[in-house]
Amino acid sequence: MKKTIIISFAVLALASCGGHKSAIEHEIDDYATVTVPVPDLSGISDNGKEVLNLYRFAAQEADNIYWKQYFGDKALIDAIEAPDVKKFALINYGPWNRLDGKTFIEGYSERAAGVNFYPADITSEEFDSCNLEDKESPYTLIKRDSTGLKAVWFHDEYSEEINKISAFLTAAADITIKPSVRNYLLKKIEGLKTDNYYDSDIAWLEMEDSKMDLVIGPNETNDDQFKGIKKSYGALVLLKDLVRTDHLGRYAALIPELQKELPCPEQFKAFAPGNFSDVFVCDALYYAGSYNAGVKEIAINLPYDERVQEERGTRTILLGNVIDAKFNSIISPVGELFLSEDFPNIDRNAFLINLAFREMAHGLGVKETVNGKGSVTDALGSHALTWEEAKANVVGAYLASNNIKHDDTSILVSRENSIATFIASLIRSQRYGEGEALGRANMMILNYLMKNGALSRNGSAKYKIDYAKTREVLGELAGIILKTQAEGDVAFAESFEKEYAGKPASFDEDRRLMSLEKIPVDVVFDFKR
Helix, strand or coil, X not given: CCCCCCCCCCCCCXXXXXXXXXXXXXXXXXXXXXXXXCXXXXXXXXXXXXXHHHHHHHHHHHHHHHHHHHCCCCHHHHCCCCHHHHHHHHHHCCCECCCCCCECCCCCCCCCCXXXXXXXXXXXXXXXXXXXXXXXXXCEEEEEEXXXXXXXXXXXXXXXXXXXHHHHHHHHHHHCCCHHHHHHHHHHHHHHHXXXXXXXXXXXXXXXXXXXXXXXXXXXXXXXXXXXXXXXXXXXXXXXXHHHHXXXXXXXXXXHHHHHHCCCCHHHHCCCCCCCCEEEEEEEEEEEEHHHCCCCCCEEEECCCHHHHHHCCCEEEEEHHHHHHHHHHHHHHHHHHHCCCCHHHCCHHHHHHHHHHHHHHCCCCCCECCCCXXXXXXXXXXXXXXXXXXXXXXXHHHHHHHCHHHCCCCCCCCHHHHHHHHHHHHHHHHHHCCCCHHHHHHHHHHHHHHHCCCEECCCCCCCEECHHHHHHHHHHHHHHHHHHHHHCCHHHHHHHHHHHCCCCCXXXXXXXXXXHCCCCCEEEEEECX
């Protein structure tokens, strides 16, 4: 990537003429703007409102770190004069389209697989062979100087932003009335300054009595497509939905039993997740960094630390207002367009429940290979994230359809609701493309379901769901994924992806139809204050 260039937009950003939109305008149209209104803060004290403001200031600094990690100097994007090109670059956090990984601004080379986590010219062989302490930490950058490669801790590289974040969190800790919140914020400051997050992860899981939350720091590995280990900074400012949390919170109690239900041999589910997991539904007040880039997260499951998962468990957070926005603008219209016969089964509550099981599935299976190859991430390398996303989606859908019988609250859905809504989501998410692990995972799942008779088209644009066959095939594919992860079989992972993770035969036609119906790929936010 070039750091200082003169950018010409003559080809990629032609001005509209004769009423026709430019290519870049069509790309922007793939993202529907969702206005996130001022939240109802009637139950929040003045101190609490100030804490939320401080959370947002901290999140903005996390956003600044993410720009450096993924792209570099954001001033280069801010200086773009063509408004449409600038807008699309801000959506993507750089000059590369998140959906296909390709450059859309002249003067920039293709996106490096490891973005700014590694030198642009590093090879896998060079990384593997170098004797460099901390090179495989999720919290170091690999840099090259006159003496060779070196590892630089995030807390050293981003000390200016981290000091600002720490100041905001210290101020929030000083005024909060919740001891659990104060403890979490102080532990998070310590984690940011040391890149050791064990204590803050525990403190976060113990913070159960606060209506407000801040998820901040390096959590997601999606951007490291070189080795799949380096974590990107992001932040979410959240307000708990007490009613929906009460409805869905009971699903967390199922986690130990869900591990036993996995459709694979016992040795592939030997990991024992902690017994204190929970499920929250929150409204998002602000997105920043990795969570705001390209396709927006609608649910998270944290922490990723295997020690914490085993000792304490995980927390699944469903982002309720964003889920509603995506269901209304994307999932429901896709279901109506492609699943007309099964459209009555597309259900908002099923979408929410499916997401809960998807996120809980991240904590299931195994974390270490069963044959001494180390962690699943280490063994599968750059394929690890694609297979983890596939696991979450497939295992989550399989378990959701199996456990509908446990639903004894006012949220009533059927097994058919669960499966049809999952398929609608899968059809729309193939548009995430091959540039992201989630897109590859979804195409892999869709192709496998089609090839094995769970879905059919009969020459038309409409899909037909065989519900019994879909449950059977989901179980079969879940078993394949869990076995591949447990054995760290990178050769099989690569060959399976080659067979199934490419664009489906219907990809171009499906995308054309969704574009004609003006169904967006995803959303961008307009947060009101």
